[in-house]
Amino acid sequence: xxxxxxxxxxxxxxxxxxxxxxxxxxxxxxxxxxxxxxxxxxxxxxxxxxxxxxxxxxxxxxxxxxxxxxxxxxxxxxxxxxxxxxxxxxxxxxxxxxxxxxxxxxxxxxxxxxxxxxxxxxxxxxxxxxxxxxxxxxxxxxxxxxxxxxxxxxxxxxxxxxxxxxxxxxxxxxxxxxxxxxxxxxxxxxxxxxxxxxxxxxxxxxxxxxxxxxxxxxxxxxxxxxxxxxxxxxxxxxxxxxxxxxxxxxxxxxxxxxxxxxxxxxxxxxxxxxxxxxxxxxxxxxxxxxxxxxx
Amino acid sequence: xxxxxxxxxxxxxxxxxxxxxxxxxxxxxxxxxxxxxxxxxxxxxxxxxxxxxxxxxxxxxxxxxxxxxxxxxxxxxxxxxxxxxxxxxxxxxxxxxxxxxxxxxxxxxxxxxxxxxxxxxxxxxxxxxxxxxxxxxxxxxxxxxxxxxxxxxxxxxxxxxxxxxxxxxxxxxxxxxxxxxxxxxxxxxxxxxxxxxxxxxxxxxxxxxxxxxxxxxxxxxxxxxxxxxxxxxxxxxxxxxxxxxxxxxxxxxxxxxxxxxxxxxxxxxxxxxxxxxxxxxxxxxx
Numbered sequence: 123x124x125x126x127x128x129x130x131x132x133x134x135x136x137x138x139x140x141x142x143x144x145x146x147x148x149x150x151x152x153x154x155x156x157x158x159x160x161x162x163x164x165x166x167x168x169x170x171x172x173x174x175x176x177x178x179x180x181x182x183x184x185x186x187x188x189x190x191x192x193x194x195x196x197x198x199x200x201x202x203x204x205x206x207x208x209x210x211x212x213x214x215x216x217x218x219x220x221x222x223x224x225x226x227x228x229x230x231x232x233x234x235x236x237x238x239x240x241x242x243x244x245x246x247x248x249x250x251x252x253x254x255x256x257x258x259x260x261x262x263x264x265x266x267x268x269x270x271x272x273x274x275x276x277x278x279x280x281x282x283x284x285x286x287x288x289x290x291x292x293x294x295x296x297x298x299x300x301x302x303x304x305x306x307x308x309x310x311x312x313x314x315x316x317x318x319x320x321x322x323x324x325x326x327x328x329x330x331x332x333x334x335x336x337x338x339x340x341x342x343x344x345x346x347x348x349x350x351x352x353x354x355x356x357x358x359x360x361x362x363x364x365x366x367x368x369x370x371x372x373x374x375x376x377x378x379x380x381x382x383x384x385x386x387x388x389x390x391x392x393x394x395x396x397x398x399x400x401x402x403x404x405x406x407x408x409x410x411x412x413x414x415x416x417x
Numbered sequence: 418x419x420x421x422x423x424x425x426x427x428x429x430x431x432x433x434x435x436x437x438x439x440x441x442x443x444x445x446x447x448x449x450x451x452x453x454x455x456x457x458x459x460x461x462x463x464x465x466x467x468x469x470x471x472x473x474x475x476x477x478x479x480x481x482x483x484x485x486x487x488x489x490x491x492x493x494x495x496x497x498x499x500x501x502x503x504x505x506x507x508x509x510x511x512x513x514x515x516x517x518x519x520x521x522x523x524x525x526x527x528x529x530x531x532x533x534x535x536x537x538x539x540x541x542x543x544x545x546x547x548x549x550x551x552x553x554x555x556x557x558x559x560x561x562x563x564x565x566x567x568x569x570x571x572x573x574x575x576x577x578x579x580x581x582x583x584x585x586x587x588x589x590x591x592x593x594x595x596x597x598x599x600x601x602x603x604x605x606x607x608x609x610x611x612x613x614x615x616x617x618x619x620x621x622x623x624x625x626x627x628x629x630x631x632x633x634x635x636x637x638x639x640x641x642x643x644x645x646x647x648x649x650x651x652x653x654x655x656x657x658x659x660x661x662x663x664x665x666x667x668x669x670x671x672x673x674x675x676x677x678x679x680x681x682x683x684x685x686x687x688x689x690x691x692x693x694x695x696x697x698x699x700x701x702x703x
Binding site for chain 1: 551552553581582584585588589592633634637638640641642643644645646647648651652653654655656657658
């Protein structure tokens with residue numbers, strides 16, 4: 123069944139070097155010789171400390187940056203091909219949306235629904251279709267009642283939901299979240315993550331979530347860890363987070379529960395399986411303690 | 418303090434003036450302004466005042482709000498009135514002659530009507546535009562009205578996009594200014610005391626970070642817009658459709674009628690009203 127799914131992103135030996143603007147020469151590549159593929163419907167978290175190249179990788183996938191070397195194929199189109207035109211790029215961008223870090227700097231209009239309509243308007247859709255998509259997208263993020271509000275009066279989480287609606291209105295197949303939760307309060311984060319998961323589960327949208335938060339990454343179906351422009355780990359969250367010591371070497375931490383169990387293991391205790399989420403860790407602890415009933 | 422600044426003075430509502438197409442209101446405002454400058458006699462001014470009162474009644478905006486709108490220009494009004502009173506030279510004997518000051522009847526009349534003209538201008542146009550039209554529909558209306566210019570190469574769409582973005586980011590930047598000011602104050606910056614030059618200098622540590630961040634925002638916004646397939650050169654469609662309804666045509670017709678009325682009344686000889694003293698007063702050409 124796995125091989126029936128389409129590959130949405132295929133990166134082969136991607137390298138990207140920021141052009142130095144008169145500063146240091148021979149800047150190290152932000153992304154160097156990275157190969158990976160993303161299948162349709164996956165929910166991927168990309169981790170890495172600052173400067174590890176994770177954001178650059180996202181911007182390559184969305185054609186904001188052009189790879190210095192390597193081959194990149196997005197939704198079946200090779201974007202590094204010589205005959206890949208600007209027209210092709212804009213056609214492809216409607217299918218691969220991106221939600222950015224700062225919610226303020228991606229909202230264009232002074233009214234929420236006008237902002238959600240911005241993408242479809244750019245695509246040149248008919249008015250009735252735009253209206254339908256705007257209502258649908260606002261519904262999908264639970265912001266219908268704010269349709270006529272001014273964006274600057276909303277909370278960070280609400281703004282970010284509007285930004286997601288703006289992308290959804292273009293009916294993308296893939297959405298990249300470039301640290302979209304990092305400027306939000308815990309409540310806003312939870313809202314946005316819940317929407318991501320639902321879009322992935324119910325709408326079948328491929329989600330690529332770049333984040334600092336391990337607990338968010340633990341909820342993905344696959345985790346890619348970047349370090350110094352290269353992929354350090356690529357696998358299921360349970361596999362990746364079982365290498366707690368290696369993660370520490372990369373300046374990262376596993377989710378809190380996993381860290382705790384890791385410490386306990388080092389102290390001589392043993393646990394079954396690979397507990398990952400808070401709930402699983404609680405259960406593993408309870409089991410180890412022999413109780414297990416009331417958690 | 419600084420967050421009290423509100424842009425425009427839009428008061429949401431459901432009156433006829435609120436419901437009109439923004440283009441109707443823009444054109445109506447132009448007709449109204451022309452009428453103000455065509456008015457030459459007290460009778461014409463009476464007509465203008467009456468019409469403005471009708472606008473106020475229709476808009477259902479409270480009088481105190483309107484008076485607040487006039488307050489900022491009071492000093493300018495007083496200053497220009499004084500200039501008119503003292504500087505106008507009349508034909509007959511001066512009413513008051515004291516040292517080098519000579520006040521003529523014409524000066525006083527001119528000052529009164531000039532003041533009335535400015536007040537009507539402010540109240541009328543704010544009634545039609547700023548109070549009853551949201552900034553975004555005003556922008557849409559302007560873009561639509563100016564769209565014929567696009568054919569001769571004027572980048573109408575770019576201007577309206579810039580206006581929209583400016584309107585969108587004014588509250589964000591005001592908020593940011595407030596934050597920066599507080600940050601500088603917490604480090605001992607003093608914005609409120611000292612000479613004017615000193616206070617102006619104290620603004621530099623606010624303006625520099627504000628500009629830096631505005632440029633950063635601009636870049637991020639540009640990338641976000643591109644990611645949403647925005648292209649300057651490509652035809653876009655619009656969610657909001659401006660539609661001219663019967664009421665818009667009717668309103669424009671009323672405005673045109675009103676303008677004609679003001680022009681006619683301004684040219685009417687007093688003899689047409691019977692030539693009595695009151696008639697001559699009403700038709701006195703200012």
